[in-house]
Amino acid sequence: MSLRPAGACLAFRLLGTPVWLHWSFAGVGLGIGVPVGLVGLVAAGEIAMTLFAGAVAAVATVVLVHEAGHVLMARLLSIEVHGVYLAAAGGCCVAGEAGHESHELLYSAGGLLAQTVLLAGTALWLLNGGSATQPMASHAVAVFTAVNALLLAVNAWPAGGSDGERVLHALRELRQRP
Ligand SMILES: [Zn+2]
Numbered sequence: 624m625s626l627r628p629a630g631a632c633l634a635f636r637l638l639g640t641p642v643w644l645h646w647s648f649a650g651v652g653l654g655i656g657v658p659v660g661l662v663g664l665v666a667a668g669e670i671a672m673t674l675f676a677g678a679v680a681a682v683a684t685v686v687l688v689h690e691a692g693h694v695l696m697a698r699l700l701s702i703e704v705h706g707v708y709l710a711a712a713g714g715c716c717v718a719g720e721a722g723h724e725s726h727e728l729l730y731s732a733g734g735l736l737a738q739t740v741l742l743a744g745t746a747l748w749l750l751n752g753g754s755a756t757q758p759m760a761s762h763a764v765a766v767f768t769a770v771n772a773l774l775l776a777v778n779a780w781p782a783g784g785s786d787g788e789r790v791l792h793a794l795r796e797l798r799q800r801p
Pocket residue numbers: 689693734735778786
């Protein structure tokens with residue numbers, strides 16, 4: 624049985640993990656990139672395009688890091704990873720059943736943990752004077768940090784089958800059956 628999703632996908636392997644890249648992934652950040660670009664247009668026309676491109680690139684990077692977090696956690700817990708699907712709606716890690724609720728908890732939290740580590744890293748860099756020595760890079764890192772924080776909140780929001788909801792569900796199961 625092949626778990627490869629239907630539709631036009633570019634299939635390849637990244638560090639042994641099958642990745643299915645849907646053509647629509649190029650537009651993954653439009654939901655954030657367009658409003659951010661419009662804000663830039665109102666504030667100062669010349670930075671609108673930079674902000675737009677930066678936000679789109681940031682969303683794509685954050686989605687990749689998030690899915691890598693799931694894959695890494697699955698590998699650590701010996702959960703079978705069928706592949707990672709990337710499309711405009713975001714990423715999705717397709718994996719087998721976790722043997723225990725604690726494993727399900729860690730696997731579900733893997734993406735959020737990866738984003739949190741990244742968020743702490745870029746925020747520390749900004750706070751520790753990275754902005755003083757490299758003002759251009761600090762703008763990019765600031766946009767990246769804001770996009771990551773926003774997506775982290777969206778993913779952690781416990782509703783609609785999100786990672787946050789899966790984590791809470793696994794926690795509840797653990798409390799009932801230790
Ligand atoms: Zn996730």
